[in-house]
Amino acid sequence: MSDPALAAAELTDERGRLEPTPIGPILGRRDLGGYRGMHELLGALAEPVARGARVRLVGRSARGLRLFGFEVGPPEATDVTVVVAGLHPIEWIGVETAMTLLEALAERPPPDRRVFVVPIANPDGFAEVEANLRAGRRRFVRHNARGVDLNRNFPSFWGWPSLARLLLGPVFARGKAAASEPEVRALVDTLVALPIDRALSLHSFGGAVLHPYGARLARPGRLAELEEHAGEIARASDPRRPYRVAQSSRWVPGFTATGMEIDWFYDHHGALALLVECSRGGLAGRPWGDLARAASEPFAWFNPREPAPVATAIAAACLPFVRGVGGPE
Ligand SMILES: [Zn+2]
Known part of the structure; x- marks a missing residue:
């Protein structure tokens, strides 16, 4: 694992190469919400680092961008939670939620557990x-x-048959081999030997908490525990209208997904692994007159217009799970 002081210097270096103009005003003019670009996000990460989060260099993307992880909690702790966001690059609300989670964890680190957060897992895509x-x-x-x-590139059930890929092949392109992509390879190499017992991946949208398996319809052995944790997150993410809980492979009937991160965390590590589809997207709640315009913006499909309250609510909902508490009594 990389040295935190060196990795922190690399974080500053990486930030120096990025476009510094805030993107918020550009998005604001198109009513897409107050999101941050990569320069601002890397700048904001200085705060948890100042509070003691350890920067780790996970690896590099296909285009050579650095992939960073941030670790909080006692280094000697033997239980590890992993939080990953941004595997799908347009799902920025997941990244904002990971940032909020990391800030809360750095402010009050778990006493007996390490949490490893990768807020932008696909930097080229972002x-x-x-x-x-x-x-x-x-x-x-x-x-x-x-x-x-x-x-679809993680080394679990990679290459299994899938109707989704048969029908929509290029959308769900799985790569040439399991972990063939530099970002997935870097994550797997970094995480494979860690004693991970909980994992959370943040996506959007659809207002759902999904659990393994993604690749097979068979029920996972730890179904009751997974459903218990997923249910707690689903209720707390939106108390007025709780998120749906589902086994990933059964969420959209007929559409199993192979090579998913939650299947790898569950199968390889035996970890309780959950995927949150953050928010209900950015079209819900728009006035009729505005829908056609907003619907022409793919960014708006995936990201709510007001990210801060959504990221705050979901981060708070996930925090007990991430900290190693919650679930069956
Ligand atoms: Zn996604």
């Missing part, structure tokens, strides 16, 4: 979405720079 937004291009981006869906 940068592409950001460049599109700055240039006014309305594009849907799901892949890394090599055209692969990183959440």
Whole structure:
């Protein structure tokens, strides 16, 4: 694992290469919400680092961007939670939620557990979405720079048959081999030997908490525990209208997903692994007259117009699980 002081210097260096103009005003003019670009996010990460979060260099993306992780809690702790966000690059509300979670964890680290947060797991994709937004291009981006869906590239059930891939192959491109993509390879190499017993991956949208398996319809052995934790997060994320809880493979009937991160965390580590589809997207609640315009912006499908309250609510809902508490009494 990389040295935190060196990695912190690399974080500053990486930030220095990025476009510094805040993207918020650009998004504001198109009513897409107050989100932050990569320069601002890397700048904001200085705060948890100042509070003691240890920066780790996980690896590099296909285009050579650095992939950072942030670790809180006692280094000698033997239980580890992993939080990953941004595998799908247009799902910025997941990244904002991971940032909020990391800030809360750095402020009050768990006494007996390490938490490893990777807030931008697909930096090339994130940068592409950001460049599109700055240039006014309305594009849907799901892949890394090599055209692969990183959440179909993990080394669990990779290559199993899937109707989704048969029908929509390029959308769910799985890559040439399990963990063939530099981002997934870096994550797997960094995480494979850690004693991970809880994992959380943040996506959007759809207002759901999903659990393994993604690749198979069979029920996981720890179903009761998974449902208990998922239910707590689902209720707390939106008390007025709780999120749905589902086994990932049964969420959209007929559409199993192979090579998913939650299947890898569950199968390889035996970890309780959950995937939160943060928010109900950015079209819900818009006035009729505005819907057609907003619907032409793929960014708006995935990201609510007001990220802060959503990220705050979901982070608070996930915090007990991440800290190693909650679930069956
Ligand atoms: Zn996603």
